[in-house]
Amino acid sequence: MTLEVLDKRAADLAIRTGVRFFDWQAEALAYAAGLSGPRQRLCLYFKTGAGKSITALACVSLWGHSACVVVAPPSTHSQWITAGERFGVEVTPMSHAKFRMKTTKLARTVAVVADEMHLFGGHGGQGWKKLDQLAAHLQAPLVLASATPNYNDAERVYCIQHVLDPHSCRGGYLNFIYAHCTTEPNHFGRVPNVTGFQRFASAAEYLAALPGVMYLPDDLVYEIEDLEVKVAIPSELETYGLNRRAGRILASQIEERHARVNLGLVDDCGTVRADIYQVLADLVGAATTPSLVFAAHSTVAEALGVSLRENEVAHAVVTGGTSRKQKDQLIGSFLAGDLRVLVGTASLATGTDGLDKMCDQLIILDDTDDDSLRRQLVGRIMPRGVDTDASGKSVYRIVRSEVPVP
Numbered sequence: 001m002t003l004e005v006l007d008k009r010a011a012d013l014a015i016r017t018g019v020r021f022f023d024w025q026a027e028a029l030a031y032a033a034g035l036s037g038p039r040q041r042l043c044l045y046f047k048t049g050a051g052k053s054i055t056a057l058a059c060v061s062l063w064g065h066s067a068c069v070v071v072a073p074p075s076t077h078s079q080w081i082t083a084g085e086r087f088g089v090e091v092t093p094m095s096h097a098k099f100r101m102k103t104t105k106l107a108r109t110v111a112v113v114a115d116e117m118h119l120f121g122g123h124g125g126q127g128w129k130k131l132d133q134l135a136a137h138l139q140a141p142l143v144l145a146s147a148t149p150n151y152n153d154a155e156r157v158y159c160i161q162h163v164l165d166p167h168s169c170r171g172g173y174l175n176f177i178y179a180h181c182t183t184e185p186n187h188f189g190r191v192p193n194v195t196g197f198q199r200f201a202s203a204a205e206y207l208a209a210l211p212g213v214m215y216l217p218d219d220l221v222y223e224i225e226d227l228e229v230k231v232a233i234p235s236e237l238e239t240y241g242l243n244r245r246a247g248r249i250l251a252s253q254i255e256e257r258h259a260r261v262n263l264g265l266v267d268d269c270g271t272v273r274a275d276i277y278q279v280l281a282d283l284v285g286a287a288t289t290p291s292l293v294f295a296a297h298s299t300v301a302e303a304l305g306v307s308l309r310e311n312e313v314a315h316a317v318v319t320g321g322t323s324r325k326q327k328d329q330l331i332g333s334f335l336a337g338d339l340r341v342l343v344g345t346a347s348l349a350t351g352t353d354g355l356d357k358m359c360d361q362l363i364i365l366d367d368t369d370d371d372s373l374r375r376q377l378v379g380r381i382m383p384r385g386v387d388t389d390a391s392g393k394s395v396y397r398i399v400r401s402e403v404p405v406p
Helices: 008-017 023-033 052-062 074-086 096-100 126-137 154-164 172-180 203-208 253-265 274-286 298-310 324-335 371-379
Strands: 041-045 067-071 090-094 111-115 142-146 181-184 193-197 213-215 224-233 291-295 315-318 341-344 361-366 394-404
Touching (some): 041 052, 074 090, 074 111, 126 154, 154 193, 274 291, 291 298, 298 315, 298 341
Parallel strands (some): 041 142, 067 111, 291 341, 315 341
């Protein structure tokens, strides 16, 4: 990074605070320096580990504000407060759940940073409605920030664009998708199904072209090595004690999916099946650093925790039900080298900075259908900043090959 690419005020900020900005951060600050008044709206669409919190608060400081409300996952609040101290910005952290509450009122003159934008929900949800209303009346800067703000979803793109510039989205969501998206008929509702974008290959490319969006593409290249494990599975009829004449096996597709996950991974004792656990244990044993294990379902994560405890492996399990304080303590123990394995659900995707320095191996025990979430999880063990060399980092996925019981 050279100070020549920065606006003078941004350069002064870098010198005063001693913070060394990467080129993409410097570019965002230079852009922010040219904004004033109600135009101080910015979306930081950075890949995982690219320093969006530092950039967001640097922008707030650059705009002359010494206080800021940050809406972010509770597990990241301490990180935001620490980052704010570097720029003389007093951060008041707030969870997305608290932000949605009707009793929560924010001052119009205090800057706001909205982190992990996908957690605000869709355009019909209370989270985005409240953020949109706040943006319309806010007389202070607003910064949107996330590594995965849209999950390739046209609705999320609409929400982001409407908050940044409501005049560009006149006519509502329906007009937006007809103007910018390709669609197909929806036989179950009046809103058509979105199949893509008219002039862009993806939602990410559409967002990147919008004024006020600072986009750092995720150029991380990695490979997942699949490890197949053959698992003998009894039929659902046998498992649930139903006969074929009963007709109805499960109440819904969701129940069926959970049943198959549990059948394939968890035994009757509430532990991970022995054949699957052995594959995972071999990977953990061969690794020179602690291992990160992902499970899409909390029941599977907790079952693995039981297996690890029975085998006297130092570990921690983090799920959506883990409190912020407890999550911080468990991750702190992992980063201190006190644990051999950290098991978690999607909650590991946010608020877990520093794992890349401790962990070289991610094991996907129970995979997710969400490509963006998987990529964000993989990003947790990958190098940060300009260093994109992933050599020495390994990602394994345990794949169950189901075979019927003879």
